[in-house]
Amino acid sequence: MKRLSTAAIIDLIRAQGLKLTPQRLAIVAYLQQCDHHPTADEVLEAVNGKFRMTSRATVYNTLHWLTANGWLAEIHQGGVARFDPNLEPHHHFVCRSCGRVEDVAYDAVAPQPQCTLPGRQVVESFEVTLRGLCATCAATTV
Amino acid sequence: MKRLSTAAIIDLIRAQGLKLTPQRLAIVAYLQQCDHHPTADEVLEAVNGKFRMTSRATVYNTLHWLTANGWLAEIHQGGVARFDPNLEPHHHFVCRSCGRVEDVAYDAVAPQPQCTLPGRQVVESFEVTLRGLCATCAATTV
DNA sequence: CTACTAAGTTAGACTAGGTCTAAAATCTTA
DNA sequence: TAAGATTTTAGACCTAGTCTAACTTAGTAG
Numbered sequence: 001m002k003r004l005s006t007a008a009i010i011d012l013i014r015a016q017g018l019k020l021t022p023q024r025l026a027i028v029a030y031l032q033q034c035d036h037h038p039t040a041d042e043v044l045e046a047v048n049g050k051f052r053m054t055s056r057a058t059v060y061n062t063l064h065w066l067t068a069n070g071w072l073a074e075i076h077q078g079g080v081a082r083f084d085p086n087l088e089p090h091h092h093f094v095c096r097s098c099g100r101v102e103d104v105a106y107d108a109v110a111p112q113p114q115c116t117l118p119g120r121q122v123v124e125s126f127e128v129t130l131r132g133l134c135a136t137c138a139a140t141t142v
Numbered sequence: 143m144k145r146l147s148t149a150a151i152i153d154l155i156r157a158q159g160l161k162l163t164p165q166r167l168a169i170v171a172y173l174q175q176c177d178h179h180p181t182a183d184e185v186l187e188a189v190n191g192k193f194r195m196t197s198r199a200t201v202y203n204t205l206h207w208l209t210a211n212g213w214l215a216e217i218h219q220g221g222v223a224r225f226d227p228n229l230e231p232h233h234h235f236v237c238r239s240c241g242r243v244e245d246v247a248y249d250a251v252a253p254q255p256q257c258t259l260p261g262r263q264v265v266e267s268f269e270v271t272l273r274g275l276c277a278t279c280a281a282t283t284v
Numbered sequence: 285c286t287a288c289t290a291a292g293t294t295a296g297a298c299t300a301g302g303t304c305t306a307a308a309a310t311c312t313t314a
Numbered sequence: 315t316a317a318g319a320t321t322t323t324a325g326a327c328c329t330a331g332t333c334t335a336a337c338t339t340a341g342t343a344g
Contacts, residue, residue, distance in 0.1 A: 019311050019320055040301080055323050060302070076221050079330085080301075093263055108260070109268075118250070120277035121235055126251075127271050135262035161291055161340050182330080197294050202331070221301085222330075 002087040003032060004071045012069060023047075023054045027062045037075065037082040037101045077101055091127060095134035104130060144229040145174060146213045154211060165189075165196045169204045179217065179224040179243045219243055233269060237276035246272060 009028050013020055026047045031038075038046070044059045063083055066072040073084040077094055082101060091104040109128045132138075151170050155162055168189045173180075180188070186201045205225055208214040215226040219236055224243060233246040251270045274280075 017320095021311070021321065023322070056301095057303080057305095057324085058322055061321085076218050079218050079221055079223060081221060093265070095263075096266070102261075102263070119244075120280060121237075121244070121272075122275040122280045123235070123272045124238070124274035126273065128268055129271070130263075130265045130268045132266035133264040138262060138264045159291090163292065163340070165293070198330095199295085199332080199334095200293055203292085 003085055004028060004066070004087065006032065009066075009071065012071075023058050024062050026054065027059060028066075031066075031072065031083070031085045034085055037084045039080055039082050043083070075101070091130065093130040093132070093134070095137055096131055097133055097137035100134050100136075102134065104128075145227055146170065146208070146229065148174065151208075151213065154213075165200050166204050168196065169201065170208075173208075173214070173225070173227045176227060179226045181222055181224050185225070217243070233272065235272040235274070235276070237279055238273055239275055239279035242276050242278075244276065246270075 006025070006028060009024075010020060013024065027043060030043060030046045034046075040056075040059055040063060043063065044054065044056055047054045047059070063072065063074075067074050067083070071085075071087070073086075075082050075084055075092065077092075078099060084101075084103075086103055089106045091106065091109050093102040093104050094100070095102075109130070148167070148170060151166075152162060155166065169185060172185060172188045176188075182198075182201055182205060185205065186196065186198055189196045189201070205214065205216075209216050209225070213227075213229070215228075217224050217226055217234065219234075220241060226245075228245055231248045233248065233251050235244040235246050236242070237244075251272070
């Protein structure tokens with residue numbers, strides 16, 4: 001799975017004439033090893049785990065900057081924003097019981113839909129959301 | 143396009159032993175002739191257009207009741223809940239410029255994805271979101 | 285038609301997620 | 315090492331949505 005790398009982010013920060021702050025690096029480090037799609041609050045808590053070092057505003061700033069630069073995708077599920085560090089094109093599976101969001105390989109949802117509409121819309125991308133029960137919930141639900 | 147009908151809603155209200163209030167009827171009437179996917183606030187404003195008759199809480203109550211009974215679908219785009227009175231299975235097109243949500247015929251996005259995943263998840267449904275520029279924005283954007 | 289009462293509506297307090305701001309702190313370059 | 319622009323910060327603020335307790339009303343029985 002392709003992911004954001006610290007080196008690449010540092011290069012990008014430098015290239016844009018921005019500052020390399022511990023807060024930014026901590027957020028990137030967390031996202032690198034994150035195996036799900038955290039909300040902004042989850043990032044905030046994770047980064048502040050050992051000791052307070054980052055404010056809410058900084059988390060949003062950094063998350064939005066990473067998103068604007070294509071290092072993160074922002075997805076909305078159930079009205080909450082989640083940030084997806086998986087850079088490969090893929091789709092999502094959402095559990096209707098626990099809300100968990102899992103990645104689904106791009107070609108597991110085969111084949112690619114035809115993307116021309118009758119109107120004058122310009123279709124640039126598409127995404128497929130599968131819904132149902134995740135393995136855990138499927139096992140515990142009667 | 144299949145839609146909720148006043149007669150059917152009145153029957154359902156009666157069948158559930160609920161009360162037929164002017165507020166409920168006004169909300170249903172608005173949704174019937176609504177050509178897009180309104181937010182709760184849009185419903186509230188539309189219903190209160192001529193004179194104040196409905197509170198925010200009542201709009202949410204009614205919208206959620208209709209959703210629970212399958213007369214409305216709740217969709218989230220950009221973190222806001224929108225309510226979709228189109229009862230036929232279909233997909234959505236979201237304009238990245240103005241946020242407008244348009245319906246896309248179910249079989250315009252052909253063919254149907256295969257819905258089996260490698261894990262133990264149970265896939266119950268899927269939806270496809272197309273993104274791009276709507277006709278209006280495509281015309282005005284350089 | 286009247287009165288009763290369960291169901292519904294209301295205003296407004298409250299919550300959560302997110303944005304904004306002005307002041308304080310810090311990275312970078314020279 | 316100091317200057318100065320960029321960042322961070324706390325906390326006020328905003329918006330969407332929920333909750334509650336008091337009030338109102340639709341439906342019904344007499």
